[in-house]
Amino acid sequence: MxxxxxxxxxxxxxxxxxxxxxxxxxxxxxxxxxxxxxxxxxxxxxxxxxxxxxxxxxxxxxxxxxxxxxxxxxxxxxxxxxxxxxxxxxxxxxxxxxxxxxxxxxxxxxxxxxxxxxxxxxxxxFAIGMSEPDSGSDLASVRTRAERTRGGEHGDGWRLTGTKVWTSGAHLAHAILVLARSERGSERHAGLTQFIVPLPAEGVTIRPIASLSGEHHFNEVVFDGAFVPDALVLGKPGDGWRQVTAELAYERSGPERLLSTFLLLRLLHERGADPRALGRLLARLWALRQASLGVAGALAQGRTPDVAAALVKDLGTRFESEVIEAARDHAGAEPDPGSPDPLARALAQAVVQAPGFTLRGGTNEILRGIVARGLGVR
The missing domain is CATH 1.10.540.10 (Acyl-CoA dehydrogenase/oxidase, N-terminal domain)
Structure with missing residues (x-):
């Protein structure tokens, strides 16, 4: 093996x-x-x-x-x-x-x-247009279409039609990088292309998706024949899958996959929580940090450590949720976004965001499939 x-x-x-x-x-x-x-x-x-x-x-x-x-x-x-x-x-x-x-x-x-x-x-x-309705983390099931158009008032280019969801920060973005299927009937991992769409743009509608707390971070982005000139195709048409998988090594392996709840961990320490519970969490964090640093080192050498990055993301996001459980057990405070107690506020923020930890950037099930393929067992 x-x-x-x-x-x-x-x-x-x-x-x-x-x-x-x-x-x-x-x-x-x-x-x-x-x-x-x-x-x-x-x-x-x-x-x-x-x-x-x-x-x-x-x-x-x-x-x-x-x-x-x-x-x-x-x-x-x-x-x-x-x-x-x-x-x-x-x-x-x-x-x-x-x-x-x-x-x-x-x-x-x-x-x-x-x-x-x-x-x-x-x-x-920038925002990233990857996830789509009913597709989960299966990027290869992209249904947003890019259709070739020539001549006309805008010149040669493409028209995008489809919907992206969970698009973080699209309401603040000056441009969105969109993955679309540019070849009808192509195999799942072929015929995909990335397009740079400056915002705002004709034919692009951005609708807010409120989180559990009522805050606005996510968006639904609808493309209704939005025109993209050839000059804003990123890379080669049809090469989108390779480009996206290379990007995901950056997305999945960084310290953000370990530290989303670090503020809560630090506040637990300052509150004098159970040292045994804190010790277990800090030991895990240190090991995960070394793995994340290892991926950063591989990137520095020009490698694309996609399997290692998937491992870091899987383990790191589960660790972030374990910090929340430890806080629930040892904080002596209830989640309250309006509390003057910073620990209660941080706990409330973490609890609301936790459902997304193992979803964003690829679900853990998808990531384990990547690792299985890397091992040659799938």
């Missing part, structure tokens, strides 16, 4: 301690209310611009593309500190995490010049 790909425990390069200290100093002076799951629920465009001004967005993009030429491990340090503090990073999150690298690897020079500088400055936000 084939073994899993090698994944060395991650180690941070020299100099990251100073970088970590600078981020902590910035956070100590910044004005924001910490919250759980801040990479999804905490959007503050001004905070995003402040990070961009300090060189903490587009860190891994090369200087020729307007980035800072830093390593994925240096970016890991910055992200880890922002998430541990519960900082409001949701506005720029998708653009910085996966759209920037995808534009770098698949975009045309014109696309890179148009979008990457704004991403690096924290002024250009």
């Amino acid at each position: 084939p073994s899993l790909p090698e994944l060395e425990p991650g180690t941070l390069p020299p100099g990251t301690a100073g970088l970590r200290a600078r981020v902590r100093s910035f956070l100590a002076e910044a004005s924001f209310t910490p919250r759980c799951d801040s990479w999804l629920t905490g959007a503050d465009p001004a905070f995003s611009r402040a990070l961009g001004a300090r060189g903490w967005l587009g860190m891994t993009l090369p200087a020729r593309a307007g980035g800072h030429g830093r390593s994925p491990l240096e970016r890991f340090v910055v992200i880890e500190e922002l998430l541990a503090a519960g900082a409001p990073v949701a506005a720029h999150w998708i653009a910085d995490r996966q759209v920037g690298p995808s534009l770098l690897h698949n975009g045309t020079p014109e696309q890179q010049r148009r979008f990457l500088p704004g991403i690096v400055r924290g002024e250009c936000f």
Whole structure:
């Protein structure tokens, strides 16, 4: 039986301690209310611009593309500190995490010049159009259609028709990266193409989807013949599946898959909760962090550790829910979003978001299928 790909425990390069200290100093002076799951629920465009001004967005993009030429491990340090503090990073999150690298690897020079500088400055936000109604995490079942059109007042291009759901931050985004089926009758993993759709756009309707708390983070995005010129096709037509699976390594393996409830864990420690329960959680967190660092190291070497990333996401999101259960058992507080007690507020935020932990970025069942294929048993 084939073994899993090698994944060395991650180690941070020299100099990251100073970088970590600078981020902590910035956070100590910044004005924001910490919250759980801040990479999804905490959007503050001004905070995003402040990070961009300090060189903490587009860190891994090369200087020729307007980035800072830093390593994925240096970016890991910055992200880890922002998430541990519960900082409001949701506005720029998708653009910085996966759209920037995808534009770098698949975009045309014109696309890179148009979008990457704004991403690096924290002024250009993206949404991702992947999930669809009744499809769950089965990306290969995409039904949004892209139909070729030539001539006319807009020139050559494509018209998109279909619906995307659970589209985080689409109401704030300046563009959405859409996966659509561009070849009728193609095999499930073939005939898919990615399209960049600037927002707002004719033929695109964004409707809010309220969460259990009544907050607005998700959206339904409907495409009704929206036109996309050839110049905004990302990569090659028909190559969308390869591009998307490469992006998912960035989406599934980062510290956000471990730290969505870290604020709650920290508050439990400050409250003096059961040290045995805290010890068990912290030991798990440390092991998961080493695995996540290992994936970041593999990305730094130019590899695409999709199987390892799936493992990190599966284990990490289950750990995040275990933190909530420990808080319920040991916090001595009830979830209350309006409470003056920060622990009660954090617990309320975490409880509401928890149902999505093992769904977003691919359900755990889908992820285990990826691991099974990597082992050669499926």
